[in-house]
Amino acid sequence: MHKIIISGYYGFNNIGDESILTSIVDNLKERIEDIEITVLSVNPQSTSERHKVHAIDRKNMKQVYHAIKKCDVLISGGGSLLQDVTSRRSISYYLVIMLIAILLRKKVMIYSQGIGPINRHMNKYFVQWVLNKVDCITVRDEKSHKLLQDIGVHKPPIYVTADPVMSLKKGNIEIGKKRLLKEGMQNKKEKPLIGFAIRGWQKNEKLKENIAKTADKLIENYGAQVAFIPFHFGEDMKMMEDIEETMMHKAIFIKNKYDIYEMLGIVGNLDLLIGVRLHSLIFAAIMNIPMIAISYDPKIDSFMESLGLSTLCSVDELAYEDLLLAIENKRNQSLQDKEVLRYSVEKIQKKLEINEKLLKDLLRQGAC
Numbered sequence: 001m002h003k004i005i006i007s008g009y010y011g012f013n014n015i016g017d018e019s020i021l022t023s024i025v026d027n028l029k030e031r032i033e034d035i036e037i038t039v040l041s042v043n044p045q046s047t048s049e050r051h052k053v054h055a056i057d058r059k060n061m062k063q064v065y066h067a068i069k070k071c072d073v074l075i076s077g078g079g080s081l082l083q084d085v086t087s088r089r090s091i092s093y094y095l096v097i098m099l100i101a102i103l104l105r106k107k108v109m110i111y112s113q114g115i116g117p118i119n120r121h122m123n124k125y126f127v128q129w130v131l132n133k134v135d136c137i138t139v140r141d142e143k144s145h146k147l148l149q150d151i152g153v154h155k156p157p158i159y160v161t162a163d164p165v166m167s168l169k170k171g172n173i174e175i176g177k178k179r180l181l182k183e184g185m186q187n188k189k190e191k192p193l194i195g196f197a198i199r200g201w202q203k204n205e206k207l208k209e210n211i212a213k214t215a216d217k218l219i220e221n222y223g224a225q226v227a228f229i230p231f232h233f234g235e236d237m238k239m240m241e242d243i244e245e246t247m248m249h250k251a252i253f254i255k256n257k258y259d260i261y262e263m264l265g266i267v268g269n270l271d272l273l274i275g276v277r278l279h280s281l282i283f284a285a286i287m288n289i290p291m292i293a294i295s296y297d298p299k300i301d302s303f304m305e306s307l308g309l310s311t312l313c314s315v316d317e318l319a320y321e322d323l324l325l326a327i328e329n330k331r332n333q334s335l336q337d338k339e340v341l342r343y344s345v346e347k348i349q350k351k352l353e354i355n356e357k358l359l360k361d362l363l364r365q366g367a368c
Contacts, residue, residue, distance in 0.1 A: 002035045002363050004028065005067055007058070007097045008077040009090075011043035015231040015263060016165070016279030018050070020078035022260045023164040024111065025051050031356040032363070038067050040097070050259070065100060073362050074101040077111045078140075078164045080299065084123045091123050095130045107362045108134040111355055112164045114299050115144035118151070128152040136358050140164075141302040161355060162306065162348045165282045168264065173287075176265025184252045185225060192224045194327070195270040197231055197280030199296060199315075200239030208239060210320040212246040214274075217324055219249040227252040229266065231277040272330055274323070276315060278303060285345050290330050290337040294318055307344045 006024060009017045021039065028035055037054065041047035044055035056063045068074060074097070080086075081094045101108050110131065118124050131137065131153045138159040139145050145160050181187060198211060218224040228243065228251060230236035240253050258266065267273060267280070268287035275281040276294045284291040285307060293304050295311040304311050312318075312326050330337065 002032065002073075003038070003071045004035060004073050004075060004359075005038045005040065005071045005101075006075045006077045007040045007094060008081060009079055010039055011041035011047050011055075011058075013233045013257075015260070016277065016282075017079055019165045019168065019260050019279055019282075020163075021047075021051055023167045024075070024077050025053060027164070027167055027352075027356055028359070032360060038071070040064060040067075064097065068097075068101050068106060069104055071101075071106055073107040073109060073359065074098065075109050075111045075359075076113065078113060080114045080116075080297075082113060082115050082127055083117055084120055085117050088120070091118070092126070095126055098130050098134060102130070102133050107136075109136040109359060109362060110134060110138060111359075112138050112140045112161045112352070113144065114140045114163070114302075116147045117298070118147070124151045135362055138355055138358065141299070141306065143298060143302050159354055159358070161351050163278070163282055163303065164352065164355070165279055166286065166345065166348045167352045168260070168286055170287060171261045171264025171266075171268055171283075173265055173268045175262060176267070176269045179254075179256075179258055179262055179266055180227065180252065180269055183227070183254050183256065185227065188225075192222055192271045192331070193227060193269060194218055194224050195227045195229050195267065195273045195280075197229045197273065197275040197277045198236060198239055198243070199276040200232075200236040204315060207315050207318060208242050208246065210318050210323065211274075212243045213320045214323050214327075215243070215251055216248050217320070218327070219251070221324075225252060227254065227266075227270070229254050229263075229280065231263075231280050233257060236277075271334070272327065274327070276300075285341050288338045288341045288345070290334050290341075292323070292326050292330060294323075306348060308340060 010021050039047050039053050039055045040058035041055045044057055047055040082091055084091050098108050128151045138161045140163045145158050215226045228240045244253050264283055267283040270289050273284040273289055273291045281291055281293055293300055293311040295301050296315045301311050
C-alpha cells in the first residue's frame, strides 16, 4: 500500500483550492494502484467527507509528524503556497512541512505549484534551501520556473506543467442549469447569461462600482441575465452583497454552496464569464466558455497566455466602458473562442500527465 500525504490550503471553503485537491486526488486514484491518501486540512471532517480520503488537522503538528513518518511520499500540492504576499507565515508553514519529511528521509514532490511572489530575502533563502533538497518539482507556469532558477533552486530538475485543476472533467450542464434556476435564473433561452467571478480579498470601491455599472448596462442594453458566482465564500460574499446593493437592476447572486462539478455545470451554462478569480477562468476554459480576465496577480496573466489569450487589464485599471466594449467583441467571436479553448485545454491536459508519471517514479524509489 502506497501512503501519500498531500499538503496545501485545504478546508478553507475556497473553491479554487478544493478544486486543486479534487483534481490531484482523482488523478492519483485513477492512475496509481493500491494507494492511501491523507490530506492536511484545517477542517479534516469536511475534507474527508468531500474527497473520500483520510484527513488530519494541519495545525496539530504532533499528528502531522506521525503521519509523515508513516508515509512514502509527501506532495506539496498545487496553488500558490510558496509566496509571501497574502501572508508572511504561510510560506514558512509549507516549507516546515516539507522539511519534516526531508529530515524523516521521505520523498517530497512539489506538484504543479505556482511559485511567488516572494519578496522577503529570508523567505527566498528558505525556499532555495528546502527545495534544493526535495526529490521532484513541477510548476504550473514558466514564471514560477524562472523564479526558482533566479533564487538558486538548481536540483532536482524543474518541469513546467499547468494548474492541476485543468485536468478536471467537464461538469453536467443540466445539473448546473437546475442550480441556477434555484438561485433565480429565468428559464428563457433568448436571454444571454453573463457571469462575474469577482475577488473580494481587498477593498476596491472603484472595482465594485465599475462591475455594478457594467452589470446594469448588460441588463439594459442586451436584456441579459447576470450571475455573480463566489469562488471563496469567506472573501467574496461581502463584495457581492455590496454590488447587489449598488445595482439598479436585479441580478442573480449565488448564495448557496455547491460542489466542484456542480460549479463547473453552472459555469458551463454561461455565454460569457468575466473573471478575477483564477479558478473561475480555469472552470470557464474546461467548459469551453468564452472569458474576459481582469488581473490582480501575474498568475492570471500566465494562465491566459497558456490559452493563447490575454487579460483585459488589471483590477486597478478597469473602466466600465472598456469592459463593455470587450464584452461586445467577445459576443461577436464566441464560436471562434470556444474552438480555441477546446484545443488549448486538450493540449494543457496532456502536459499534466507528467505529474503522475514522476510520482510513480518516486514510489518505485527512483529519482526524477
